[in-house]
Amino acid sequence: MKVIASFGLLILVASMILGNPAFAESLDNIRILVLNYDDNSATVKITWNYDDKATNYKIGCVSCNPNTEKFTTGNNITFNNVTPFPSSSYAMLYVITYDSENKIISAKQLIVDLSQ
Amino acid sequence: MNPEIMPIHRIEPLLEDGMLFVRTDGIPEIMIKTPLILAGLIVVALTMPVQTSFSSTRTLDLIIHSDGSTHVTSEIDVDFLASDFELSLFGSSIDNFVAFEVISGSLLSVDIIEDKAIVATLGSSSIVVDYDIHDLISKEGRIWTFSFDSPSNYSLLMPENSVIVGMSVLPNNMKQIDEQIKLELLSGPAQIDYIFGIISEPTTNPLEYTLDFMTAGLIIGPIITVSIVAAVLIKRKQSKSPQIHVVELPEKQSESKSLDPETIFSLRSDLREDDKEIVKFISENGGKVFESDLRKKFLQPRTTMWRAVKRLERLDIVEIYKKDLQNMVKLRNDLEEEN
Numbered sequence A: 001m002k003v004i005a006s007f008g009l010l011i012l013v014a015s016m017i018l019g020n021p022a023f024a025e026s027l028d029n030i031r032i033l034v035l036n037y038d039d040n041s042a043t044v045k046i047t048w049n050y051d052d053k054a055t056n057y058k059i060g061c062v063s064c065n066p067n068t069e070k071f072t073t074g075n076n077i078t079f080n081n082v083t084p085f086p087s088s089s090y091a092m093l094y095v096i097t098y099d100s101e102n103k104i105i106s107a108k109q110l111i112v113d114l115s116q
Numbered sequence B: 001m002n003p004e005i006m007p008i009h010r011i012e013p014l015l016e017d018g019m020l021f022v023r024t025d026g027i028p029e030i031m032i033k034t035p036l037i038l039a040g041l042i043v044v045a046l047t048m049p050v051q052t053s054f055s056s057t058r059t060l061d062l063i064i065h066s067d068g069s070t071h072v073t074s075e076i077d078v079d080f081l082a083s084d085f086e087l088s089l090f091g092s093s094i095d096n097f098v099a100f101e102v103i104s105g106s107l108l109s110v111d112i113i114e115d116k117a118i119v120a121t122l123g124s125s126s127i128v129v130d131y132d133i134h135d136l137i138s139k140e141g142r143i144w145t146f147s148f149d150s151p152s153n154y155s156l157l158m159p160e161n162s163v164i165v166g167m168s169v170l171p172n173n174m175k176q177i178d179e180q181i182k183l184e185l186l187s188g189p190a191q192i193d194y195i196f197g198i199i200s201e202p203t204t205n206p207l208e209y210t211l212d213f214m215t216a217g218l219i220i221g222p223i224i225t226v227s228i229v230a231a232v233l234i235k236r237k238q239s240k241s242p243q244i245h246v247v248e249l250p251e252k253q254s255e256s257k258s259l260d261p262e263t264i265f266s267l268r269s270d271l272r273e274d275d276k277e278i279v280k281f282i283s284e285n286g287g288k289v290f291e292s293d294l295r296k297k298f299l300q301p302r303t304t305m306w307r308a309v310k311r312l313e314r315l316d317i318v319e320i321y322k323k324d325l326q327n328m329v330k331l332r333n334d335l336e337e338e339n
Helices: A002-019 B027-053 B206-247 B249-256 B261-267 B273-284 B291-298 B302-314
Strands: A030-037 A042-048 A056-061 A068-072 A076-082 A090-098 A104-113 B056-064 B070-077 B084-088 B094-101 B110-113 B116-120 B126-133 B137-140 B143-150 B154-157 B162-167 B173-177 B180-185 B188-196 B288-290 B318-323 B326-331
Touching (some): A030 A104, B056 B143, B116 B126, B273 B288, B273 B326, B288 B291, B302 B326
Antiparallel strands (some): A056 A090, B070 B126, B084 B116, B094 B126, B137 B143, B154 B180, B288 B326
């Protein structure tokens, strides 16, 4: 009985931690929304979880020619003119998190199917 | 200098009448030799590029390792008539060079001089070369840069957990293999900047991706909570069930009130001695026992013991009923009243 209760409590705490963005690590939860796509370029809104250690974010598009990048201090950005790779609908983006000393905390590659 | 083509005036002075005379005995020889020399030079000039261009790169695959080295694998068609093949490497910092024949798989001997490898092809028409090179990657801060001017189309497998942050050329194709990105690039110069981070799963549907992480905790959490609460309640109910047995105590007390063996024996004076022993045993065990316990106690076969309890039942001394798929034998307490 005690084992079951302890196990249940453990799962409950774990689910609370995983489900609560306040406990998430930097760039643990990223939401990507393709606002529009006309077969050439798209507007993409990217939102990520809050991280108290992060002070600055760099977001870039690698599949864009030439490559583009933006900076923000918030936890979302709207990227215009995101273009996919040639003969494809996939775009390659990235998000980098910097701390107050401008050191990289984490980075994530984002591969987005703009057609969906 | 060839004396045969020297000006004649340096050899023989002009005659007095002013006529110009030229020696003609060497002209036919010159006319024959010069075209031959020129033809030979042309043949040599034409043959050299043919020899070098005979080889062709069939495949070229590059794998970038996390330590900054690059593994090169290339399949090359070579002239099977030539005994050696000179391969231009993509740098001079070469490790672990291996060359083998495609068909037989046999290793070929290699001499590496600077950025050239002389492979003893020994009549092979197609070879594979494998080597590590340290000249293609540079690093500045946390940014690694891959720079390569490829003579042919090639594939490039990025290191695990790498995040591409810059590309000078766009790839022909791109795949994600587990946590690695594979690019198909065209020939020519290319520069790719990358850092090490965490690669997310391919987001075929961004909303699904969001659902996986954000909503999972919110949905699964309450479900688990409800399950735990339900499990606790069920357990509590189960733990309460022994109290019901406590309530049954009066029944046990009534059982204890069952007739004592001596009374039974007095009322059934013709009872067999072995049956009396059974009655005593049942009485000593609270007035009821399983038939299997009786068999164990008296070491009787199943049929013998079954006949005994049925005999006691016919005498209204015991009653038999099923409990837990077994025969329970219970002393009756109304024997006196019935008689």
